[in-house]
Amino acid sequence: xxxxxxxxxxxxxxxxxxxxxxxxxxxxxxxxxxxxxxxxxxxxxxxxxxxxxxxxxxxxxxxxxxxxxxxxxxxxxxxxxxxxxxxxxxxxxxxxxxxxxxxxxxxxxxxxxxxxxxxxxxxxxxxxxxxxxxxxxxxxxxxxxxxxxxxxxxxxxxxxxxxxxxxxxxxxxxxxxxxxxxxxxxxxxxxxxxxxxxxxxxxxxxxxxxxxxxxxxxxxxxxxxxxxxxxxxxxxxxxxxxxxxxxxxxxxxxxxxxxxxxxxxxxxxxxxxxxxxxxxxxxxxxxxxxxxxxxxxx
Numbered sequence: 001x002x003x004x005x006x007x008x009x010x011x012x013x014x015x016x017x018x019x020x021x022x023x024x025x026x027x028x029x030x031x032x033x034x035x036x037x038x039x040x041x042x043x044x045x046x047x048x049x050x051x052x053x054x055x056x057x058x059x060x061x062x063x064x065x066x067x068x069x070x071x072x073x074x075x076x077x078x079x080x081x082x083x084x085x086x087x088x089x090x091x092x093x094x095x096x097x098x099x100x101x102x103x104x105x106x107x108x109x110x111x112x113x114x115x116x117x118x119x120x121x122x123x124x125x126x127x128x129x130x131x132x133x134x135x136x137x138x139x140x141x142x143x144x145x146x147x148x149x150x151x152x153x154x155x156x157x158x159x160x161x162x163x164x165x166x167x168x169x170x171x172x173x174x175x176x177x178x179x180x181x182x183x184x185x186x187x188x189x190x191x192x193x194x195x196x197x198x199x200x201x202x203x204x205x206x207x208x209x210x211x212x213x214x215x216x217x218x219x220x221x222x223x224x225x226x227x228x229x230x231x232x233x234x235x236x237x238x239x240x241x242x243x244x245x246x247x248x249x250x251x252x253x254x255x256x257x258x259x260x261x262x263x264x265x266x267x268x269x270x271x272x273x274x275x276x277x278x279x280x281x282x283x284x285x286x287x288x289x290x291x292x293x294x295x296x297x298x
Contacts, residue, residue: 048157052185090116093123
């Protein structure tokens with residue numbers, strides 16, 4: 001329907017070539033409905049994704065709304081897009097990003113449900129609320145509308161994030177267009193909905209876990225005499241470079257660890273101390289605890 005806006009989207013084979021067939025997660029007609037785009041909620045993650053959409057689609061297609069209008073106005077001035085209210089976005093937008101907290105979602109959707117019902121269709125709801133399923137979003141919105149459930153993470157702010165998504169009733173071409181729209185945020189990857197909470201625990205909670213580890217490494221450097229600013233810079237750059245090395249080379253983390261650990265050297269002694277302190281178990285328990293919390297919120 002709005003394919004002119006997405007003349008440069010990747011071919012449909014892109015997702016299949018990554019090992020995931022988009023047809024497994026979306027069905028129906030092939031007319032893309034991506035046109036005017038609205039964000040209800042411009043908090044931290046809503047703002048990050050709005051900036052990503054501006055980079056891929058341009059500010060002219062974007063409407064912003066927030067329960068604190070000044071926050072939406074400031075972001076709109078920064079991006080050069082338009083401020084609206086929830087009802088205006090519900091009425092006019094083809095893609096409606098739902099950027100409110102899970103506990104606020106039902107109330108917000110009840111507010112705009114009459115507008116959506118009057119429209120009847122021709123729009124897509126994209127929720128970034130943790131733990132809420134596609135079906136729950138449909139029920140809260142009051143109709144069998146197409147829904148994308150997505151889970152972005154903090155590094156999307158620098159274009160190095162992860163956005164997992166699953167769908168309900170979304171056309172295949174809209175999945176391709178959605179990936180193109182989100183591409184400036186980082187890796188965009190479709191997964192079955194039953195894996196969304198596990199993905200959340202790894203990639204959305206993971207930045208906090210990694211930040212703790214980087215901070216601890218820097219603290220160790222300070223304890224050994226490094227100035228604080230240098231210790232932080234070295235630890236963060238090391239984490240960044242090590243991640244890029246594993247991603248670009250396909251190197252298993254265990255192989256990288258073995259390559260760095262020389263027999264009788266300094267690194268293996270540090271690894272021994274980490275193993276003695278239960279680093280692996282602590283990391284696994286952190287992911288599991290986050291996953292169980294997400295499940296309990298449903």
